[in-house]
Amino acid sequence: MSITLSDVTKSFGTEKVLDAVSLEIAAGEFFAVLGPSGCGKTTLLRLAAGLESLDSGSITIGGRPVAGDGLHVAPEDRNVGVVFQSYALWPHMSVEANVGFPLEAAGAGKRAALDQAQRHLSTVELEAFARRKPAELSGGQRQRVALARCLAQGAETILMDEPLANLDPHLRATMEEELARFHRASRTTVLYITHDQREAMALADRLAVMWQGQILQVGAPSEIYRRPASERVARFIGRSAILDGEVLNRNGRDEALIRIGGLEVAATSSAVANVCHNEKKPARILVRPEDVVLDPERAAVTAIAERVAYRGGFWEVAARLEGLETLLALNLPERVSPGDSLPLYLKRAWLLPES
Numbered sequence: 001m002s003i004t005l006s007d008v009t010k011s012f013g014t015e016k017v018l019d020a021v022s023l024e025i026a027a028g029e030f031f032a033v034l035g036p037s038g039c040g041k042t043t044l045l046r047l048a049a050g051l052e053s054l055d056s057g058s059i060t061i062g063g064r065p066v067a068g069d070g071l072h073v074a075p076e077d078r079n080v081g082v083v084f085q086s087y088a089l090w091p092h093m094s095v096e097a098n099v100g101f102p103l104e105a106a107g108a109g110k111r112a113a114l115d116q117a118q119r120h121l122s123t124v125e126l127e128a129f130a131r132r133k134p135a136e137l138s139g140g141q142r143q144r145v146a147l148a149r150c151l152a153q154g155a156e157t158i159l160m161d162e163p164l165a166n167l168d169p170h171l172r173a174t175m176e177e178e179l180a181r182f183h184r185a186s187r188t189t190v191l192y193i194t195h196d197q198r199e200a201m202a203l204a205d206r207l208a209v210m211w212q213g214q215i216l217q218v219g220a221p222s223e224i225y226r227r228p229a230s231e232r233v234a235r236f237i238g239r240s241a242i243l244d245g246e247v248l249n250r251n252g253r254d255e256a257l258i259r260i261g262g263l264e265v266a267a268t269s270s271a272v273a274n275v276c277h278n279e280k281k282p283a284r285i286l287v288r289p290e291d292v293v294l295d296p297e298r299a300a301v302t303a304i305a306e307r308v309a310y311r312g313g314f315w316e317v318a319a320r321l322e323g324l325e326t327l328l329a330l331n332l333p334e335r336v337s338p339g340d341s342l343p344l345y346l347k348r349a350w351l352l353p354e355s
């Protein structure tokens with residue numbers, strides 16, 4: 001079911017934690033909210049779940065108003081499942097009893113509840129573990145039981161708050177795949193809260209970048225990576241260099257010729273519409289590592305390697321362009337050493353919109 005937040009505002013004491021937040025999450029979408037610690041992500045999720053009440057604005061789920069204008073539908077009547085970092089399973093019950101419990105509580109007979117539980121356990125590929133107790137499962141398996149229980153509740157919308165935060169890196173990667181498979185199989189709407197940009201990029205159809213109670217940008221992960229709306233978003237998502245440069249000329253509808261140090265390159269931007277032909281002005285320019293290539297044939301500039309770190313399969317390099325303070329970030333397939341000069345070719349750049 002779709003989730004719509006309109007101008008949602010929430011304060012705790014004098015601290016405004018959410019400031020007129022509006023979001024539209026489509027039915028069946030995997031939507032991630034990404035932001036640094038304390039920016040208000042969990043509060044947003046708790047408001048959608050009905051675990052907090054809002055100060056102003058409104059929330060609808062599946063088109064039905066659930067909060068706002070004096071209305072507050074109780075969490076159990078919102079038809080949403082919630083998965084937290086801690087799995088909140090009943091330790092004394094078997095896996096199948098944990099999953100079947102919401103069905104029994106809703107009036108289904110014991111046998112029918114267990115049959116249904118089996119079906120939902122097969123969605124998360126845990127049929128074989130039905131008789132175990134939660135303590136006999138791995139962290140990732142417990143997380144899957146919690147997901148199966150949401151499905152058993154009939155939740156067409158699942159709210160997840162950092163569900164992988166307690167897992168070790170290897171299990172996290174496996175669980176990311178599990179979550180993606182779960183979403184494909186169930187087609188539930190997922191609102192997913194995380195501060196891990198890698199996780200959000202890997203899982204989400206779309207994501208919102210949040211900062212200090214506000215939404216900075218909403219878009220597909222590749223859109224946010226390639227076309228960040230501000231320097232803050234650019235710094236938060238992915239590795240990059242943000243350099244001082246100059247716009248030299250407007251080349252096309254969303255392209256301008258820019259200069260960074262001694263280098264001239266075409267940059268795209270949503271902001272080029274504000275640039276006049278032949279108008280020179282200072283600019284902030286985003287360069288992603290994959291857009292900087294070591295290529296003696298096409299090299300337009302030479303940079304000096306300053307820091308080099310092996311990252312398994314490639315070397316991560318920070319290199320200085322003459323006359324510039326900020327270091328360029330690049331990934332190279334071959335080893336270089338600090339002090340080496342690198343003939344570089346810049347494939348493209350992104351002219352950051354003025355903020």
Ligand SMILES: Nc1ncnc2c1ncn2[C@@H]1O[C@H](COP(=O)(O)OP(=O)(O)OP(=O)(O)O)[C@@H](O)[C@H]1O
Binds near residue numbers: 012039195
């Ligand atoms: N019940 C509460 N009472 C008072 N302040 C609260 C309460 N819940 C959250 N806050 C404050 O609201 C702000 C946002 O908290 P929230 O948990 O939404 O952030 P978050 O983005 O989820 O952070 P994290 O990633 O660290 O979990 C924080 O400053 C927090 O201290």
